[in-house]
Amino acid sequence: MLRRLRRVPLCACLIFLGLFVAPIAAPTAAHAQSTSDTPLQDVLQTVQAQVASPSRGTVPDVLSALLERDAPGTVEFLRAWQDRGIVERPEDGLFFVAHETGGMVELIDIDTGAVVEQVSTRDVNQIRPNAGVRREINAALVQFELMNPDPARRIAALESATRSPDPEQIPALELALDAETDARIAARMERLLDLLNARFTTDTATRVDAIDGLRGDISTEARRVLNQLLQTRSDFAQTLPDDANIARIRTPGQDMDLHAAYRVLSDAGLFPPRPGRNAIRDALRANVVDGAVGGIPVHQLDTDEARRTAYRALQDAGTVPPLVTQADMEAAVAQYVFFDAYLEPDATVTDAASTALDSTRTRIGAFQALSLSLDALSLASIFFLAAIGLAITFGVMRVINMAHGEFIMMGAYTGYVVQTLIPDYTVSLVVALPLAFGVTFAAGVAMERLVIRHLYTRPLETLLATFGISIALQQLAKNIFGTQARPLTAPDWLAGSLALNDIVSISTLRVGIFFMALAFLLLLLFILNRTRLGLEVRAVTQNPGMAASMGINPDRINMLTFGLGSGIAGVAGVAIGMYAQVTSEMGANYIVQSFMTVVVGGVGSVFGTLAGAGLIGALQKGIEWFNPTNTLAAQTYMVLFIILFIQFRPKGIVALKGRAAGD
């Protein structure tokens, strides 16, 4: 229908407007014609009284006068008028824009913008339009904006109108839609018009048309409008009313609680209320006579059965309201029919709305699944970044590095320190990434030389020694940086988010982390498979003794591997620090997850870690989807799943086979 309307010639439209919405007819003309030369002040003086003391009834006169002549500065004037920024000079009745400066008012000429004079606030009348008038002015303003030649202003006006929908916007929008030349803006206008029509129009056919136009629209506004149309109220009656738009009929005892149904009736005063346990007790307490109620001694009234017997005695005596039994309730409820009725009386509208809503459901589901997959992917890349360093050291050296989390923390603090020195976030990030690698590489090499080298024959003890280092490093960080979280701010180009629609959106930072994880994956694959170092690392992994006899120095390889793994942890720390907060305990939060990623994925394989991270990320998001409010539960179930998973694949997803497996 709207498409058709757009093809109607402009003049016909103008006539239509002149008849129905006279005040807003002119901007359409303004779009086509050049602006007139009449000064605004002169125009205003033609409707002096209406401007000076505006009321809802007089505003259209002013608007039509303004629009008719279309003097320059009209929009600015309207905005100032609405904001109580216009004053009237009592001597000659002229209007000025007021600029208050410390008890004095600068009167600014409406047309030229020049300061005319400075007077006391008491010497001029401030014009104060009331709320109703301001709304009218606002509607007119929206319309002016919708007609603005600048597309950006039109889009902004559309967005503000979408935020505060109002039936008075409908005519303005229809007009604007006709004049609109940009197809994308026109589509948005049509959609907004559908939203408004669906909600506010009285004409059923128009509404149903508008609702049909919202089919498949997955935006939150559209769904909110449709859901609003489908709001119901619960009610009851002796027979089903003909005029009500029934959504569903409820059967007490099946899809409605019998007690609840009876309470509805008793609340309406149709039946006596059913005394609950507390009511029975209170009634008994009020009727104690000589230490007994209804012939039963008080001390025996410590069971529900005894209390009910006593209550019956009182009921027989007529002192208390009757005890309502199950049968009573059933009988009472059977006399009535309980139903949910739509607030919207028109069945065609509600039918159309529910069809439209149903049609969006599949798309919404698909997009939610997409959004969830993106979340899972992003989480997986974070896990991958956190775990890959660990996987390298664990895989190559069979050494569990409990201080791995602290290397992540060290990298994050490096980023923080760099940021305090270099104020530009982009530059500091570029500096921080290699620096974090360097710092943690050095720390890793130092740790390998000083501690781990001596413990290669005792793998369980490396676990303990590195744990000792981990608590020492954590406390050191606390001593140096304090316990409160330090900010590591992402540069602006990473701070936004990419939104496909209202359901699917992902922050740029997460996209950045994903690409970073990807880059590290490729880099590691390259190093391990295409370089001399990688060849030697693989040789040492498979058989250290044989590698040594072929002229490879396993000590050197171990040192470099450990440094590499730690360095990657440092870089991951910068990324994680931007995503979460930098605290001395941040590493500890990732260490168990990282271990599980490595163990689930399979030790000693980059692809294994990738698979592990993917599985754990997907699993965590998947479980969260079932119970979105409870991330703790998701983590619990995930850990349980991993424990079970290890049962069936003790060597992880990608298990090394043959001699490479080592054992």
Place this chain on the structure above:
Amino acid sequence: MVSTNQPDTARPARRSLLHTNPSVLWFMGLLGLFTLGVSILSEGMGIGVLSTSMVKILGMTLCLCLIAICMDVVWGYCGILSLGHFAFFGLGGYAIGMWLMYARTEIVIRDSLAGATIPPTELEVTDAVTAQIFGVVGSSELPLIWSFAGSLPIQLAMVVLVPGLLALVFGWLAFRSRVTGVYLSILTQAMTLALSLYLFQNDTGLRGNNGLSGLQNIPGALHVPQSVLSVWFFWASAFALGAGYLLFAWVVSGKFGSVIKAIRDNETRVRFLGYNVEGYKLFVFTLTAVVSGIAGALYYPQAGIINPAEIAPIASIYLAVWVAIGGRGRLYGAVIGAATVSLMSSWLTGGGAPNINFGSYRFLWTDWWLVVLGLGFVAVTLFFPKGIGGLFDYLVRKKP
């Protein structure tokens, strides 16, 4: 072993437990003296040199020594580095804590309702207790796991059964699929993490991160002052530690002990010799879990509060630290390690130790203790794998 012509060498003369483990007598003697000393010096029973809170700290330390013994048996003797024994400890604490909290709240509620005109029904009492306990997590229904919270015998059974069953199921799953070494450590850590995350939730029926509190008030002994109660619990802890020491000294000596030590040293070889390695490991794992649960049930009434943070994986790692510092593979080593490190921790982080001035920098023990502990731990692992207990070897070797 099956048939031999030389019975004398094949079956050495059976020697008594005390004879093979001279340390047991020493330990029992020292523990007895210590208990006696603390009782005499205590505020509640003796001359009042030791404050009630000090007696509680000592009693709690004895419980920590008991779980350290468990850790030593499972790790030092059997080679399973379990990072989950504090979970069993916490479960024992939760099991007894449920009764302590429920029974005490019930007494309070009954007292407050006693003045009412009409005596309360059982349902009203239960509802009031539930509201009192679970109001803090916004729940008004008594969770299913609290069904028997009012009964002391059942909750006491839970102290043993819950950790025992968890250890049995988990151990069966893990050992059956031959998860060993660091994998097993990580798996036990994952179990601990899962449990603590589970307990952190408000809707799992154990009051989320509020935990259980007011456990120092013992129903049935509400009139007894804390100073006396603390000594009672100290005695109970000392008794449990003594009994546990004796039990494990017996377990690790003799043939059973030899087998589990052999499993530690070479699991595959023991399996090839025809032993049911999984069965032995499972037995040790479950037994130590049960004793850990008992230690926890004695610890938390003295601590007064239990919350899921106590179960966090880090606690179990500290346990391993204690045992390593004290010396693995000897029961008294675990006791020494747990007592030394936990007492030093609470002394140094509690601000009891004098700070040292290095000219411009003031060395605060509260800030640096963990650094010192961490590095000290690395040093012990690197240079003294036998821990403090290893020092005794030098003493013993002097004798002919």
